[in-house]
Amino acid sequence: xxxxxxxxxxxxxxxxxxxxxxCNYAALGxxxxxxxxxxxxxxxxxxxxxxNVASGKVWLWPVGFSLDAFKAVFDYGxxxxxxxxxLIYAIGGALLATVLTLFAAxxxxxxxxxxxxxxxxxxxxxxxxxxxxxxxxxxxDRVGLLNTRWAIILPAALAVWNVIITRTYFQVTIPEELxxxxxxxxxxxxxxFWRVVLPLSKPIVAVNMLFYAVAQWNSWFxxxxxxxxxxxxxxxxxxxxxxxxxxxxxxxxxxxSELIRLKELQEQLKFSLIVIxxxxxxxxxxxxxxxxxxxxxxxxxxG
Amino acid sequence: MTTETLVxxxxxxxxxxxxxxxxxxxGARMRRxxxxxxxxxxxxxxxxxxxxxxxxxxxxxFKDYNVVDGILGxxxxxxxxxxxxxxxxxxxxxxxxxxxxxxxxxxxxxxxxIILALGLNMVRRRWYSRSVQLITYAPHxxxxxxxxxxxxxxxxxxxxxxxxxxxLFGLGPVDLLGNPGSFRHLYVWSGxxxxxxxxxxxxLAALTSVSPELHEAAIxxxxxxxxxxxxxDLPAIRPVAVILLILxxxxxxxxxxxxxxxxxxxxxxxxxxxxxxxxxxxGFASQVPxxxxxxxxxxxxxxxxxxxxxxxxxxxxxxxxxSLW
Numbered sequence: 320x321x322x323x324x325x326x327x328x329x330x331x332x333x334x335x336x337x338x339x340x341x342c343n344y345a346a347l348g349x350x351x352x353x354x355x356x357x358x359x360x361x362x363x364x365x366x367x368x369x370x371n372v373a374s375g376k377v378w379l380w381p382v383g384f385s386l387d388a389f390k391a392v393f394d395y396g397x398x399x400x401x402x403x404x405x406l407i408y409a410i411g412g413a414l415l416a417t418v419l420t421l422f423a424a425x426x427x428x429x430x431x432x433x434x435x436x437x438x439x440x441x442x443x444x445x446x447x448x449x450x451x452x453x454x455x456x457x458x459x460d461r462v463g464l465l466n467t468r469w470a471i472i473l474p475a476a477l478a479v480w481n482v483i484i485t486r487t488y489f490q491v492t493i494p495e496e497l498x499x500x501x502x503x504x505x506x507x508x509x510x511x512f513w514r515v516v517l518p519l520s521k522p523i524v525a526v527n528m529l530f531y532a533v534a535q536w537n538s539w540f541x542x543x544x545x546x547x548x549x550x551x552x553x554x555x556x557x558x559x560x561x562x563x564x565x566x567x568x569x570x571x572x573x574x575x576s577e578l579i580r581l582k583e584l585q586e587q588l589k590f591s592l593i594v595i596x597x598x599x600x601x602x603x604x605x606x607x608x609x610x611x612x613x614x615x616x617x618x619x620x621x622g
Numbered sequence: 623m624t625t626e627t628l629v630x631x632x633x634x635x636x637x638x639x640x641x642x643x644x645x646x647x648x649g650a651r652m653r654r655x656x657x658x659x660x661x662x663x664x665x666x667x668x669x670x671x672x673x674x675x676x677x678x679x680x681x682x683x684f685k686d687y688n689v690v691d692g693i694l695g696x697x698x699x700x701x702x703x704x705x706x707x708x709x710x711x712x713x714x715x716x717x718x719x720x721x722x723x724x725x726x727x728x729x730x731x732x733x734x735x736i737i738l739a740l741g742l743n744m745v746r747r748r749w750y751s752r753s754v755q756l757i758t759y760a761p762h763x764x765x766x767x768x769x770x771x772x773x774x775x776x777x778x779x780x781x782x783x784x785x786x787x788x789x790l791f792g793l794g795p796v797d798l799l800g801n802p803g804s805f806r807h808l809y810v811w812s813g814x815x816x817x818x819x820x821x822x823x824x825x826l827a828a829l830t831s832v833s834p835e836l837h838e839a840a841i842x843x844x845x846x847x848x849x850x851x852x853x854x855d856l857p858a859i860r861p862v863a864v865i866l867l868i869l870x871x872x873x874x875x876x877x878x879x880x881x882x883x884x885x886x887x888x889x890x891x892x893x894x895x896x897x898x899x900x901x902x903x904x905g906f907a908s909q910v911p912x913x914x915x916x917x918x919x920x921x922x923x924x925x926x927x928x929x930x931x932x933x934x935x936x937x938x939x940x941x942x943x944x945s946l947w
Contacts, residue, residue, distance in 0.1 A: 333846060335846055335847075335848075336846055336847040339744075339846075339847045339848060340744065340847070343741050343744050343745070344745065344750070346741060347738075347741050347742065347745065347750075347754050348754075350738070350754075350758070351753070351754050351757050351758060353815075354757055354758050354760070354761060354815060354819065355757055357772055357776060357815070358760070358761075360776070360783060361772060361775065364775075372781060378783070419664060419665045419668060420665075422661045422662065422664050422665050423661075423662060423665035423666075425658075425661060426655075426658035426659070426661050426662045427662070429655075429658060431651070432655055432658055433648055433651050433652050433655070434652075438662065438666070441666075441669065441674075442669065445669065445673040445674075447872065447927075447928055447931060448677070448924055448928055449673065449676065449677070449924065450673075450675075450676025450677040450678070450679050450680050451676065451680065451901070451917060451920035451921060451923075451924060452898075452901055452902060452905060452916070452920055453679075453682075453901070453905045453913050453916050453917045453920065454675075454676035454677070454678075454679030454680050454682065454917060455672070455676040455679075456905070456906075457676075457679050457682075457693070457913070458671065458672065458675045458676050458679060462671065473668075473672070474672050476668060476672075477665055477668050477669070477672075482665075507657055508655065508657035508658050508661075509657045509661075512661070533763060536765070537764075537765030537766065537767075538765075539765075539766075539767050539880070540880050540883075544902075544906055555765055555767045555768075556767075558765075558767050558768065558771065559767045559884065562767065562768070562770070562771030562774060562775075563767070563770055563771060563774055563884055586775075586778075586781060589771060589774070589775050590775060592771070593768055593771050593772060593775070596765065596767075596768045596771075597764050597768055600763040600764065600765075601760060601763060601764075604759075604760065604763050605756065
């Protein structure tokens with residue numbers, strides 16, 4: 320996004336303006352460094368020798384290069400299965416949720432659809448009031464989803480906020496004239512949606528896919544309450560056990576020479592885990608940043 | 623939502639009358655759009671099952687729910703569970719923790735994205751504002767689990783940098799995460815670290831819609847940079863800010879529940895037990911799940927939240943001239 324909307328100043332800058340400017344640049348720089356520091360520190364610590372991390376020698380750059388912690392991570396079975404489960408939830412969940420969102424948003428974007436206001440209100444009301452944790456759990460149980468992959472995907476398969484953003488996108492980008500022209504050619508609503516609306520909506524489809532995929536990738540709580548089968552656990556739940564609850568299971572680290580340094584390595588494992596868990600979203604993020612920003616902007620300005 | 627409905631309404635009448643002029647009754651118009659309704663049916667079924675069915679399930683707050691009898695068969699008990707909650711020794715502690723945590727979060731982090739957006743908007747070197755944005759958005763994409771993991775390693779009493787920093791000032795190692803006194807600060811400022819950059823996007827978008835002529839005119843009138851922020855930029859942000867504030871107030875009792883639960887441990891419980899974590903524990907983490915009692919507490923929370931939302935909206939409509947509906 321460009322932020323330089325102000326016209327180049329036609330009048331010479333005054334001294335006080337220049338001071339404000341310098342302070343502004345400095346403050347932004349400092350803030351950026353503050354955001355960056357924890358990430359750099361963790362990255363460096365994960366690459367350092369565990370001894371140096373434990374004794375506090377690592378501040379900014381890796382001290383005593385070592386990849387042991389990363390090797391240990393890949394010996395950890397539940398992380399590998401968590402990673403693949405998360406992939407399934409993210410991709411499957413994003414596909415399903417995007418389809419549902421498009422199906423909800425397109426008709427609601429159409430002018431003159433009887434009952435549209437009421438249906439929209441039904442959607443929006445759920446943003447303000449919900450049954451809450453336990454009634455939702457009871458429904459998931461009742462529908463027979465407990466301990467299946469569907470329990471992770473289905474209840475999260477629609478976010479009203481995304482419906483609003485998507486609907487606004489359709490309203491802004493699909494001119495009514497296009498629909499009328501298609502009608503004249505004898506095009507049905509399905510046909511119009513499939514052949515005209517979808518091809519014009521690649522950006523918003525991408526935004527939806529990514530929003531839902533990232534949300535699924537990062538979620539853990541539904542897995543905590545709906546799943547007891549460890550083979551279905553997503554990565555975040557496994558991470559929670561190791562990073563936050565300190566449950567490193569020594570039997571999961573196969574190599575015996577590693578076991579000797581287990582204590583230090585356990586600590587080190589956390590750093591490398593954070594790095595590994597952070598990399599996938601951060602890798603795709605610069606590529607999709609433009610879309611995210613555009614999507615968030617459309618939703619916020621008009622929604 | 624308001625601006626949009628206004629815009630649509632003003633463009634709409636022509637179309638509506640057009641449909642009416644074609645002489646189509648309601649039934650005919652609905653039949654003509656049957657394919658649109660067919661599309662809508664799928665998300666509506668989802669909505670009915672996963673959003674409205676649980677709302678019906680809320681009746682167990684007024685019953686003694688047990689698995690054998692199901693929702694319908696269980697015995698009505700009126701307001702028993704609500705009374706029990708209000709009278710319990712937990713009540714005020716939960717309310718206090720929840721409200722304090724959220725109000726602290728709101729006061730501390732609400733203005734930050736606005737300031738960041740104003741600052742970014744002033745920057746004229748594109749590479750600079752681009753890199754600031756690229757870096758400050760990034761934490762938004764890191765999962766809560768990993769962020770809490772980050773907190774855990776950074777404030778670790780033995781090896782964390784935070785404690786080594788404290789050590790430089792001669793302060794002994796402190797278990798920050800296991801300390802009720804520091805729990806709120808950790809929670810709020812790590813949240814600021816994570817969300818501030820991304821939240822600024824909305825304000826930046828509002829700022830890009832300010833017409834450059836306004837700034838030029840202000841410059842010609844001799845307005846300094848700070849004055850232009852005050853008189854041109856801030857008014858442009860105000861509607862968005864008010865709406866976000868209302869939404870925030872509406873969710874005052876449902877603080878970032880997942881993150882609180884992750885950061886919680888037996889040592890900081892005194893400050894970290896909020897309504898939602900308590901509901902979770904009653905329902906899932908206790909030996910004997912108390913579904914009805916937990917649902918009553920959750921319902922109490924939702925209703926208060928809804929009332930606050932409506933109140934905030936009413937005030938905003940009266941005094942700030944912009945509102946959610």
